[in-house]
Amino acid sequence: MDYFVPKSLSEAEKLKKQSARAFYLAGGTILNWKGSPRAERLIDLKALKLEGIKKLKKGVEIGAMTTIQEIAESGDVPASLAGASALFTSRNVRNMATVGGNIAGKFFISNILPILVCYKAKVKYFSNGKKKTVSLDKWLSENEGIIVSVIIENPDRIVKFREEKVAASDFLSVFTSVGYLIAGGRIRDAEISLSGIHRRLFISKEAVKFLNGKKQREIFVSALNEIVQKEIKPIGDVKVSKEVKRRIVEEHIINILSEIKGETR
Ligand SMILES: Cc1cc2nc3c(=O)[nH]c(=O)nc-3n(C[C@H](O)[C@H](O)[C@H](O)COP(=O)(O)OP(=O)(O)OC[C@H]3O[C@@H](n4cnc5c(N)ncnc54)[C@H](O)[C@@H]3O)c2cc1C
Structure with a gap:
């Protein structure tokens, strides 16, 4: 395997274009992992x-x-x-x-x-x-x-999250995050994103429409959960079935909304 430490972004890009099996190397935690792609050339970004x-x-x-x-x-x-x-x-x-x-x-x-x-x-x-x-x-x-x-650009956005692990030392199973701004007492520019549900990151399109324009105290947990549950298509794995993932997401939504409404659970 070839290993390079380029001194400029242009040099790094040139090295990458020369080989179909070239990878940029950062911390290496994925590239060195057992499921990682087989690299013929590593271009260290350090x-x-x-x-x-x-x-x-x-x-x-x-x-x-x-x-x-x-x-x-x-x-x-x-x-x-x-x-x-x-x-x-x-x-x-x-x-x-x-x-x-x-x-x-x-x-x-x-x-x-x-x-x-x-x-x-x-x-x-x-x-x-x-x-x-x-x-x-x-x-x-x-x-x-x-x-x-x-x-x-806007670190003042309100961002809440919950995570679920099967064991403390394990990978996460599900991670749920909700972010928004408050303007005129109402939620604006909401985002809901989940990891661990699908193979790739999930970003909500429908549930955010439901949140936008509402007052924080006006949101019904069951209504929001219903929309999110319709949008997601969980994939089960050896540790957590798709049904359990749905229940975890529901629990995350309940907890995040309780926090938003100021009722800590
Ligand atoms: C044991 C273990 C535990 C983990 N736990 C977690 C966890 O709790 N939470 C979590 O989110 N993730 C976790 N991960 C996943 C992984 O550690 C993270 O995604 C990490 O941030 C990857 O960064 P890295 O620098 O190690 O990437 P690398 O392995 O160096 O690179 C990963 C990929 O990104 C490309 N790349 C890297 N940097 C750049 C760049 N600047 N521009 C373009 N391409 C680039 C590489 O070419 C490669 O394809 C875990 C992985 C392992 C193996």
């Missing part, structure tokens, strides 16, 4: 200065090579992102795993992606010699170039 968390005039920019542990410990990222990062499987994995790898790796479970969707994060990436910025959703569907950073 010399590209893509790490670090920078406060912006409005929001925060997180370099793609920033580790999940750095995010968990940072006082500059929104609290829900730091909190969800701290729940990542183990400190060893958190010390290696990067936010860029979390987005590009499309692992079957993520407690970072639903949170980033709920903050309406944008992805800055490098492709064909240029840097571009798109919504996370768009980047996930097009999967293009080298991720340079993740930008959260």
Whole structure:
């Protein structure tokens, strides 16, 4: 296997285009995992200065090579992102795993992606010699170039989440996140995203329409749950059946709504 440490984004891109089985290497937690693709060439991103968390005039920019542990410990990222990062499987994995790898790796479970969707994060990436910025959703569907950073322009969005694990040391089974703004006393610009339900990240289209325009106290749990349950098509696995995943999602919605309404459960 060939191993390269390019000094510039252009060099990294050129090296990638030369081989169909070339992979960018960040923390390596997916690339070194048993189910990982067989690489003929690894292009290590470590010399590209893509790490670090920078406060912006409005929001925060997180370099793609920033580790999940750095995010968990940072006082500059929104609290829900730091909190969800701290729940990542183990400190060893958190010390290696990067936010860029979390987005590009499309692992079957993520407690970072639903949170980033709920903050309406944008992805800055490098492709064909240029840097571009798109919504996370768009980047996930097009999967293009080298991720340079993740930008959260509105850290004041309200973002809540719940996670479910079969055992403390295990991967997550289901992660649910809800995000929104309050304007004129009503919910605006809502996002609901789940990981662990389908093979890929789930982003709600219907349930958010139901939330937008409502007062926080006006939301009926049963109505919201019914819409989410219609939208999701859970896939069962060896640990959790699809029926149990549906019940977990229901429980997450009940808990998140209770928190939103100020009645902690
Ligand atoms: C034991 C274990 C436990 C885990 N626990 C969790 C968990 O609790 N929560 C969770 O969300 N995930 C978890 N994961 C999944 C994984 O650790 C994360 O998704 C992690 O953030 C991946 O980052 P990485 O830097 O290690 O990626 P890598 O393995 O280096 O790369 C993954 C993929 O992304 C590509 N890539 C990496 N960086 C970039 C970039 N900047 N631009 C373009 N492409 C890039 C690589 O080419 C590769 O295809 C776990 C994995 C393992 C093996």
